[in-house]
Amino acid sequence: MESNSPALLKVENLSKKFLIKKSLLKKEFFKAVDNVSFSVGYNQVLGIVGESGSGKSTIGRLILKLIKKDSGEVRFEGKDIYSLSRKEEKIFRRETSVIFQDPKTSLNPRFKIGQIIEEPLLIHGVPKKERKKKVEDAVKDAGLDETFLDRYPSELSGGQRQRVAIARAIVLNPKLIVADEPTSALDVSVQLQIINLIKKLKNEKKISFLFISHDLNVVGMLSDRILVLYRGKIMEKGDARHILKNPAHPYTKILIDSLPPEHPKDRKKLDAVPEIYREDVEGGCVFYSRCPVAQDICKKEPPYKTIDNREVYCHFV
Numbered sequence: 671m672e673s674n675s676p677a678l679l680k681v682e683n684l685s686k687k688f689l690i691k692k693s694l695l696k697k698e699f700f701k702a703v704d705n706v707s708f709s710v711g712y713n714q715v716l717g718i719v720g721e722s723g724s725g726k727s728t729i730g731r732l733i734l735k736l737i738k739k740d741s742g743e744v745r746f747e748g749k750d751i752y753s754l755s756r757k758e759e760k761i762f763r764r765e766t767s768v769i770f771q772d773p774k775t776s777l778n779p780r781f782k783i784g785q786i787i788e789e790p791l792l793i794h795g796v797p798k799k800e801r802k803k804k805v806e807d808a809v810k811d812a813g814l815d816e817t818f819l820d821r822y823p824s825e826l827s828g829g830q831r832q833r834v835a836i837a838r839a840i841v842l843n844p845k846l847i848v849a850d851e852p853t854s855a856l857d858v859s860v861q862l863q864i865i866n867l868i869k870k871l872k873n874e875k876k877i878s879f880l881f882i883s884h885d886l887n888v889v890g891m892l893s894d895r896i897l898v899l900y901r902g903k904i905m906e907k908g909d910a911r912h913i914l915k916n917p918a919h920p921y922t923k924i925l926i927d928s929l930p931p932e933h934p935k936d937r938k939k940l941d942a943v944p945e946i947y948r949e950d951v952e953g954g955c956v957f958y959s960r961c962p963v964a965q966d967i968c969k970k971e972p973p974y975k976t977i978d979n980r981e982v983y984c985h986f987v
């Protein structure tokens with residue numbers, strides 16, 4: 671399903687379990703990410719959407735090497751990120767960065783904005799004479815003026831703080847940014863501004879994004895491609911327009927049905943897909959218990975099927 675252009679990031683069969691219970695006799699694990707494959711092209715936004723607990727942040731952390739994988743492969747510009755030389759590791763750290771949900775906790779309150787944005791430059795040994803200009807450029811590219819550099823995070827609004835987090839994320843000119851729910855803590859009008867800023871950075875600076883959100887409406891506004899996640903598994907992935915217009919997986923259909931786009935205030939949250947139709951079946955489709963169209967065949971795990979510019983995890987495609 672992937673396009674022909676070479677991928678900036680290529681993830682294959684990535685899996686991660688967490689230990690949730692340990693007794694003398696037994697260890698119990700939870701599969702947070704289950705055999706996930708996808709790629710992010712150059713100058714591309716891949717949106718990852720799924721309800722809370724579906725494994726979105728774990729995927730983000732794995733590809734930034736903030737946590738260890740169990741199995742699978744992650745390649746950044748063709749290189750396996752888990753076997754980089756020290757020099758390559760430095761380049762990888764420089765060329766990837768992250769924006770988190772809550773700018774209140776992700777910015778150090780004791781640092782001025784200028785220091786916050788400068789920190790990655792210090793970490794990466796950028797000479798002093800280059801730093802000032804890079805910090806000024808980054809804050810402007812994030813839509814703030816230089817007067818902000820002398821202020822503290824507590825003096826800023828939520829949207830302004832998120833712009834600072836973005837300035838910090840772009841100051842080293844990365845190729846890929848993992849944006850983990852960057853708009854979820856913001857008011858709807860401010861959300862739009864941040865989405866537009868991300869679009870602008872993609873278009874003007876050719877930065878690729880892995881954009882994570884529980885909100886399909888938000889993901890749909892800026893993604894070139896979309897990956898729909900449920901319980902650590904990909905339900906559907908492919909071209910964003912195709913998926914939004916003509917969803918193939920029952921879960922994606924439910925998500926789209928619960929989004930009246932003309933009335934963003936009334937729209938239901940992704941977490942509001944509460945129906946449980948039947949008991950889960952071990953080894954069956956992971957969406958079995960909540961699927962409105964499941965049949966007996968769904969007690970067996972479905973294969974991924976390729977149709978219409980995407981891959982879908984469902985027997986009935």
Ligand code: ADP
Nearest residue numbers: 688689702720721722723724725726727728729
């Ligand atoms: P999302 O970002 O989609 O809300 P996460 O990736 O944060 O989901 O988490 C996926 C699942 O993995 C959740 O059930 C979560 O509780 C579990 N999980 C995440 N991190 C850990 C951890 N360090 N230890 C144990 N369980 C974890």
Ligand code: MG
Nearest residue numbers: 726727728850
């Ligand atoms: Mg998360």
